[in-house]
Amino acid sequence: MSSSPLATYAQLGLRQLHDQDPELYDLLEREHRRQSETLAMIAASSVAPASVTACEGTVLGNVTTEGYPGARFHAGCEVVDEVERLAVRRAKAAFGARYANVQPHSGSTANQAVMFSLLRPGDVLLGMELSAGGHLTHGSRASVSGNYFTSIGYGTDASGWIDMDEVERLSKEHRPRLIVCGASAYPREIDFVRFRAIADEVGAFLLADISHISGLVAAGLHPSPVDVAHVTTTSTYKQLYGPRGGLILMGRGADTPVPGSRRTLAETLQSAVFPYVQGTPQLQAVAAKSRALALVAQPAFQELARRIVSGATALAAALSAAGYHVLTGGTDNHMVLIDVSRKGLTGLVAEQALESCGIIVNKNKIPDDPHGPRVTSGLRLGTNHLAARGMDTDAVRECAALVDRVLSSVRATDTRTWHLDEPIRSQARADVTSLCARYPLPDLPLEAIV
Template structure:
């Protein structure tokens, strides 16, 4: 639909009045929103699970579609008033199918973890064995962790990494033969290397398991053709839309040729995923979030997005190299995606949580992360995880990257544990680093922020 001046005026007026109302009626909340915008402008977010949502997607998520209850699917809703919502959801579905080369897309999952629950609860029975990457090796909670519903409802087993820091596909096969899982999860949250989808599918076929590929951390690279796609190999693919698609927090379920696969009950895999989300796991979708997904997925199919993803890989590889040149132990000695995991216990004799806190004091945001053989709990850890999505959005160049790496090492070298969760940071280093981080942020603003 062409946006006429009348349409633009009405929408602009609506949002202007809403902003004025917020400022007048709730100045406390208005002030917090304003403070958060300032914080995001003035800090370097290197948390791998974050990327700055594009302003247009933020606008769509905060749209009047939030007023619509739309339980069901387009053309088959359980409530009236869904004529425009139906068009938005169909638009998001078609864009997702095109972007990922999928035959089926469900854009309703509230999160990627929800999408994973849909897959498990639809295809498995309680107590069935599943096989996912161990948390310390870079796996995700929703892939069978004992503290997660996936590890409580199902008999969860794990595979890990070899001495080179790469997924050990021989161990994967051995564990699969030993436990005969009904579902194998190929997906990570802190793994910096390329995943061999074909190797996973070969193991899944050998033991008669379904293969779930969770690409939450590499979705953008997959869309841009910078990481192999799991669509031709996995039975089901899940992802989120905020980690690397610069969209809202939400999930997707995707199917390739497997969409027509017949299950023992006679239904296709597509039908099973459709009913597995609604009504099995979720009720009404968050339709304003689906509008934001539609925008973000559409933007991910542009040459500009492909350029950003290329920058993501170059910056991550450069960060790993700079850190290693400065004596930092980097897990797997590099990266193929946006993730860099560093062993700060070996490199600086500090814990991951203290490294995270010290860097945050200086305006650099990372997250503590367990590593293979970690002697600390998930609340302490021996490692930290970096990500390059936000650096790419700020259009960093080689000089910016070198400066950030230098600052990280300078800060961590000036940090000393006083306990596993407390530390001291040299005050002169802190002040110097804070000034430089603010200069970098001013020089490289986030577009639209």
């Protein structure tokens, strides 16, 4: 393999980068080391295996391929057509789908393709409020989705669970053309069946965005919406351990006629991605998606998914035992949301203090949060990265203890500034480094290749 044209090309590229652009190479090497030596507890990402990232550095990016396999607008696509067909087959197999589009550049683009093909300007869109745990593309005023359409938001109850009675009431009141279920900060199982029943009652399409939980769905650890919702979307980097990109999936609803059109949902979404929303696909990313989906089909991914869930359960329990208010009282997926205001901190202060010790989390708004999105009162933690390192529940509890040690030692001077004694910071950083060494990321440093 080392003498194959593909391997030679990859090795040559790294050597040229190292020799001819040391400034950029050094930045890439520093980032690689940062990821290896810090404890990432970020819910919105995972760590792609080396074979996935290798696909993105291949010559596929040199091919212009507007259109779909067998119907391109350019010549020279014989091989890349097979690459895309393989990715489609693997996406269908991973999720039990009848239709899959692997071209979306992101989960956001996938959502836009669905919305802009099924809705008209001013149509009513019902989605989860950003402040309650929804996503920008689900109708937030900061997104085109909340400006181009009439956006109505549903939220959570006092315990932090999706208020399905409110979803039903708002649906009957506003008669949306599209209902979006799925979230970016929600730790509990989503009732796709009830969402579909509500959508059917008011004559709406149902879009399920599973970007955060797609790995658990593929592993059978969370109910799948593929045969329940009209359309399902996901990003491929959050929990599929793939590249930056998105997927559009459909099950039994693929052949559903679109009212006012002679086309089915599958035909509508196919033309929505190209040419309506996107042009040329990123075929190197399509290949990387294909590789990630092949790994999803392996038994090892089932074990990885189980570690994600068991780790999150252990994390929530450990933080709760340490006195933190865990939203909804626990978790059903990879995500744990905590209210740090009861510890006298803001999300921003907690995020920065933890990062200074090598623990990477993100601040997050919580229900009835008095602070804006740049400060917040909460933290969102996740176990995708911890599971990739092979951490069991005992190791995750060590992570929780590190988090608690740092946050219990921080002294906030206001909503944005804080102090942490240097001996505490140094010891926490050393313990993080030791833990990361015991559970290394499953790849090699760049210098081993160069």
